[in-house]
Amino acid sequence: MELGFARYGKAEIRLLQVTEEAGRERLWDLTVWVALEGDFDTAYRLGDNSQILPTDSQKNAVLALANEGVGEIEGFALRVARHFTASLEGVGARVAVEERPWEPLQAAPHAFRQAGEVRQAVAVSRDAEWVLSGISGLELLKTSGSEFRGFRRDRYTTLEETSDRILATSLQARWLHGGTVGDWASSRESVRHLLLETFARHRSRSLQHTLFAMGQAVLEARPEVLEVRLSMPNRHHFPIDLGPLGIESRGLYFPDDRPYGLIQGGVRRPGAAAAPAWAWE
Amino acid sequence: MELGFARYGKAEIRLLQVTEEAGRERLWDLTVWVALEGDFDTAYRLGDNSQILPTDSQKNAVLALANEGVGEIEGFALRVARHFTASLEGVGARVAVEERPWEPLQAAPHAFRQAGEVRQAVAVSRDAEWVLSGISGLELLKTSGSEFRGFRRDRYTTLEETSDRILATSLQARWLHGGTVGDWASSRESVRHLLLETFARHRSRSLQHTLFAMGQAVLEARPEVLEVRLSMPNRHHFPIDLGPLGIESRGLYFPDDRPYGLIQGGVRRPGAAAAPAWAWE
Amino acid sequence: MELGFARYGKAEIRLLQVTEEAGRERLWDLTVWVALEGDFDTAYRLGDNSQILPTDSQKNAVLALANEGVGEIEGFALRVARHFTASLEGVGARVAVEERPWEPLQAAPHAFRQAGEVRQAVAVSRDAEWVLSGISGLELLKTSGSEFRGFRRDRYTTLEETSDRILATSLQARWLHGGTVGDWASSRESVRHLLLETFARHRSRSLQHTLFAMGQAVLEARPEVLEVRLSMPNRHHFPIDLGPLGIESRGLYFPDDRPYGLIQGGVRRPGAAAAPAWAWE
């Protein structure tokens, strides 16, 4: 039998770093995943651990590197990934980082509240390097500017066309950079702004249609981005019918849990190569 | 055998209402719980349903009342509770409402993002009425101004005293009103502000100490509030020791998941009666 | 201002104990909560910690007592609660324990799989002692023997009567003992069996009706039990109507997530006093 696929590492390494610059503190609240790939045949097949670096050592390396200063998570993920490929011959490393943002309270400079959606970075280092940025958990909704008409019908189609519906989603976005970026934070903030602005302003013929427009807006404005991948589940909001009670409904909707529409897609520059970084997700 | 305790109703009724005022839309994203108490002996014991109002009818009543306009959740919870006590003789009603706030996106007036902690309201109507407000899921952390010294020691005590530690919690707050309040929203916002400000500024000798100060600040400033109950789990952040690696740690902490300190308490005006509303939690 | 309610302790202390008897291993996989109540006025109000036993010490005490042998969780919870009331004057203690059961694999005596619903025990020690047992996460469903007719109607009632419906719930049960029980495990197993058997065989006129029958069956058969409290959410399963597709449905149901019926109740022996242990829940 063959070992067809092998990956090991450490998942969900938690750390908080407090830094201070110009008298203002900043919190770095991270969760880190490390995964190594390579020729681990004798380890998996025979239990020969001589090529296995303990996942505990990997955790220690992450902490030691963090101790030198985390900074923006894309750069940190890349430094950690490079550490492993530089010190372990023939190994590829994938490092994912999630950051939960904290914002200072007005009342005191050393007090914070957690707010905002999770930020993500993924760095893959092997024969080449790739860096992804991402955000997740961004709940969006628009009450107008969304229709769904002219769709294909089959014998199971009972859905009625609509020229005005609530459009709601929980956005998960990731985007691939063409290289290392000077200022990860401002690049990320700009991409985030473009995604939100396009969602808000787009005349939507379908969620797929809006998804493409959002990715396109990013690529047109941000030359450092090669590809944007979006997952935008369609969180259905059905008008509540109070007719059986003899009541006319006014602006009342039922936010359903399940099922929901699964809507995903990627937008990329023409001729962009398929980056292996996506395959490690 | 006796029926010692009986309660039935409908849980997690979801609804979204879109309203418009002065050309600006507002979303009301609610989850509602209804529970009725009373003499349900023949229903539970014998299966005589003649006094049982289906939970489906309760859901319909909530939707019909919402259709008339939700408004601030404290007022809505109270209207729903009164509906049941007015229409069902000898029954007490507890209605809990959670609101997930949405804020408009700058780019378009009809597009929103979900942001901010969950708001809560509980109304109990029986022989009297009580209204609670609340917030939950507010993650707070301060990097200084927190010590823990001079504590009691026993044979199992190994904890060292500290005059400077990270203090972090996930705040759940509820407060009891002395009557109906004219402007629930501004009262709630003020209480929230007082809680955050006191957390940020307090010289903390313990989390219990800070909890009391937070409750006290609310009662001193808001005459409409009779009692504040706070649950403030102590989310431990332990300094990471890199000594075994020969490295000196610099501002690096481990946010531990479990166990955590369980810290709860209530602060109330002198002589305040114990409100039955708390017992229904 | 007054301190109206105060409680502190340690939550979710995790431990696994491996014991061996007659050549067979047994796993005790526990999560423990400790909460202390008492006159903590100077601690909360002034930050005087001299009466505050650190929650870290409480955790250590739980581990030290576990090290002497956990055994059945009701007995362990009681020993831990007594430890705190014996060593801290004027303090009441509530200790809750959850056990996740593991069963040995046939292939090897030292290998196990986790299976079965969570077991619970709560001991309260103050001026008196109370012990509760419990189970949670027991998903039950019956396809016949359940009707719901003759219910009260109001203007919001559109539900149709049914003489045959699916009845499904996620059972949470707790029961109060009249004293310490010689064999907690066999008592618990018997109560569990009575609950399941009654659920399965009862001719149900409502979920409330079945709830009472289940509690009654326990009390009639188990003299050591004083009161049973059950929470049995009504997990609706609606027949799926394929009529719009021109298809006749055959035994197809939609298990809805939300809303669900909230059905709770307690059955107790006549004249049983209200045990304060319930109020600590």
Place this chain on the structure above:
Amino acid sequence: MELGFARYGKAEIRLLQVTEEAGRERLWDLTVWVALEGDFDTAYRLGDNSQILPTDSQKNAVLALANEGVGEIEGFALRVARHFTASLEGVGARVAVEERPWEPLQAAPHAFRQAGEVRQAVAVSRDAEWVLSGISGLELLKTSGSEFRGFRRDRYTTLEETSDRILATSLQARWLHGGTVGDWASSRESVRHLLLETFARHRSRSLQHTLFAMGQAVLEARPEVLEVRLSMPNRHHFPIDLGPLGIESRGLYFPDDRPYGLIQGGVRRPGAAAAPAWAWE
């Protein structure tokens, strides 16, 4: 800009089917995901919905096909996938099904309790067909027969070697079939048995080593299986040190939540082609 990747469908379609054979009822409690891939360029780019089959229609198709009889989930997933590729030209379909098992209660033939780990099936139909089976949520632990020694060391390695440790994991297994199988249920049960038996009996030098042995055992015994992929997080159980309390620990462990070891791998027959079905995960 290009549409580099596009997929849409319906997620988490819930259904329960009750069937009866030889006087015994059987419950099929399923959650179904449908995803379609193809040339959706005009839909995403231009909002032309003429090639978009509403996800609501997809849900209806799933329900209509379920109504004809679900049966084993691998077969059902394949029938649903084929339905879409047969009716939509140029489209590939991935259908995933999760089944939560119910077992009858002894007391009554129509009453059930949910028990056991989740079963999974994935069918991909495009230019060819692939079927995966799977299980997830199987918590396993062994108290002996597990060592970890002779591992690679670097400057961050502080872990000590151990020749006897607790090995615990939450098994997620998926395996690829070489074609359609006559009796999916018995094949799945046999694979499950081989996985558990090998975990229990294997003399483990590392979790990676045990993972390979488990996959190998399946491939050697089940000719219908081409490849097995296992995800086996290392759920660390650390011995609790009560030395600071002057107490000798006896068989007491701390089950840590995070971080945990990430251990994954696949075992396959020599020369097996890389099945695209895996890439859709």
